Amino acid sequence: MTVHVPSDRPMPQSQRNVQPYARKEDETAMKTITPVQILEGSITSPACNYTHVVPAVIFSTSGFMGNLFHEFNEIIIPLFLTTHHFQSHVQFIIVDYDPWFVTKYNRILTHLSPYEFINSASNGSVHCFPGIVVGLEYHDNLAINYSDIPGGYSMLDFKQFLKEAYNLKVKTLSKIEQPVLMLISRNGSRMFLNEDEMVGMMEELGFRVVVVTPNRMANLDKFASVVNSCSVMVGAHGAGLANELFLPTGAVMVQVVPWGLEWASNAYFGEPAQDMGVQYLEYKIEPEESTLIDRYGRDHQVFVDPGAIFAMGYYTARAIYVDGQNMKINLVRFRKTLVEALGFLGHSSPTN
Template sequence: MRAASCRMNVAAILNGLLVSVVAALLWKYVRLSEHTAVLEEELQLTRQSQELSQARIDYHAALLALQEHGTRMVCTGKMHTDRICRFDYLCYCTEAEEFVFFHSNSSFMLPNLGPRRFQPALLDLSSVEDHNTQYFNFLELPAAALKFMPKPVFVPDVTLILNRFNPDNLMHVFHDDLLPIFYTMRQYSDLDDEARLVFMEGWGEGAHFDLYRLLSSKQPLLKEQLRNFGKLMCFTKSYVGLSKMTTWYQYGFVQPQGPKANILVSGNEIRQFASSLMEKLNITTRGGEESAAEEKDEYFVVFSRSINRLILNEAELILALVQEFQMRAVTVSLEEQNFPRIIKVISGASILVSMHGAQLVSSLFLPRGAVVVELFPYAVNPEQYTPYKTLASLPGMDLQYVAWRNMVEENSVAYPERPWEQGGIAHLDKEEQDHILASKEVPRHLCCRNPEWLYRIYQDTIVDIPSLLEALRAIVKTRPNLKKAKPASTVHPGRVREPQCQTSVQATNEAKLTVSWQIPWNLKYLKVREVKYEVWIQEHGENTYMPYILPHQNYTFSENIKPFTTYLVWVRCIFNKNLLGPFADVLMCRT
């Protein structure tokens, strides 16, 4: 018994030792893994630090320039919502998390707004207009204070300092960040491929950081990384803020979401951006010397979602589309494929079908003449949520758009028990839950936490295939040939030349006014399908005018023309019904 007991004790001791050894090995492995991670992080920081110092800078000269000349600022734009500022020696204190403007006798600040700079800010750091989380300002110090501060680290690169608005959402990435960055960099010649992007919103890299890397040959810097380089960073030359000229949509922070009131971008600029990105990704579009088989190889793309907002009869839908349009089908998924691969597929597609969602911003890579089909869950009105319809409708995008809405509540599956941000409503009181469940359409609302909107938009849907095919047939059958579709002309007419007027009085109550002109100078070099002229005639002293659309270069007006009266006359040319030229100088014509 004692021998057996000893053997048991020895076994227990050995087991204990084995557990201890294994625990020690595991602990050592964890420590080694942690150490490896730290080393990798340090190595990455070293690489970034070396990259920052590649453009050699004379440190003492830079420090002297900062001490003697301070910070200098010149901005464009009249309001904080359209302002971009160029700085020499703008600094950032990582401890205070504030930008610093150092004043010296040589500093200048244009515009010098005084306290108005804080009403509400100098500028918007993102392209989202007047959002109170996106404001930029700086603290002010005399340059003499540098003597008592940490030794500054100088960033020699030309930098563009901005906020990304929501780097995890593909629509926001393209609309709010990539497009504005792309065209802001083209606004200033020194924001070239060697410029460095600096993101100050505080987010991590996010799911689509590789797309931001395409805009510059240098690694973008995140706010969190700045503290690794020093307590006081000074950007020798920087631009702060983003152009808003390429944005076409507002998200409903002040009024319900919809297209911007004054859209300043056309599809031509969007396509230039898309082409540049595809070139950087080494994606080539179908074109050039192709075989007849490749020419006929049309296909449609269905965006497949695997987490929420599902198409529950996706396989049946794809089969029906294949049979209806005699095209092969390709499915893509953000969850299963990298985005460059998706871009390549979409860039050759004839039709793109997707539930409403951020992935539809990829339609900007579609070829001209393609069709965008956006599906909406039950109770969601397509007319109230139009970022992708607006994109497809921009002049020069040359896309056709179809919206389909589920009108049958039984064909939807909702998830009231999910968290609120995924459409759950279980946290609401019963009266509000009952109201949402009984509602047939989400009313217009502001961004971003309306529970009825979230409940409905996160529904899964059984698509009613006959009604979708009916909506699609007419537009798909009559769409232009993808290979023959060309960019729409956006050449506007010039001023009409040599406008003149002649008048005559036939009687005390009857007069005539003849107006003539020569064609715009640029018209003789253009092939224009339709040319017409618009003439405005206004009696001197009156507030209203009579407009006329004319096919010829002269016309005699007699109706409503009074004798012994002075008229103001304007003339302009119109190409193809909607391309308007400028008015020529006003004519003063007395009958």
């Protein structure tokens, strides 16, 4: 796709390519993004087939798709902070058009723009706009910097936007009488091997427990309201924790931190929680709670020096800590974390 930007005064012609994706420093993601050619200066633009009265924003729906964290982190939140100040007077042009993505996030996309999306690959017409933005702004992991966006929006404003887009009813915990705990159940890696025992302990503490699987989380139109009805969300470090965006204000997110993933757990989900109005607790597992101990032993470098493992390269460390371990949670230790979560909610445990 080519964007022509003619000038009213004589100036040299220039040409550059822009890949319209937020995480430009991520070389792996950028390999999948189709560049947009921009021609500027004293150029002869082709005749318009369609003339629009609102500006356009060009972005890609490629990158790390199929992962809720990356979808929100690199497309949805950047799209909000780039376009919300247009107050729906904007049209989207999508590069690397993915029908699955557009269907999944249709409520959000149509809440930002009422105009029909333009698929750059299948629409060969010449469209003329009064202005255009190529690419999306990016601030940080699941974050919006209030002072760096027109209109001064924050993550709380984004959460309010999500409530409106998904018609979410619960704004604060005051509307939830019995504490409801959502337990994110994983398969493949970072699973809770004693999940049934964990649920029993949670129920003994007075929680109504909702166990959700990846299949149930796939339909965001329905699942957002399920998350919005919960007081506490518990899950191992992973993309599913991005659902904290739908928790009501004052809710608690408890992240179970697998061995070796302390930095990622805090950077991706721990630090952003506060700006969302979510109270955050983490439960760092001990070596004995990780299945890695059966494979490597307590004295292996995997346990005594995870930094050295990460120094061998991201994919080496990922194979071990992200994809290669499951967990059997110490119920006595974990119970203390959940009692603390109850305290945040203004409840006490049955034994207190």
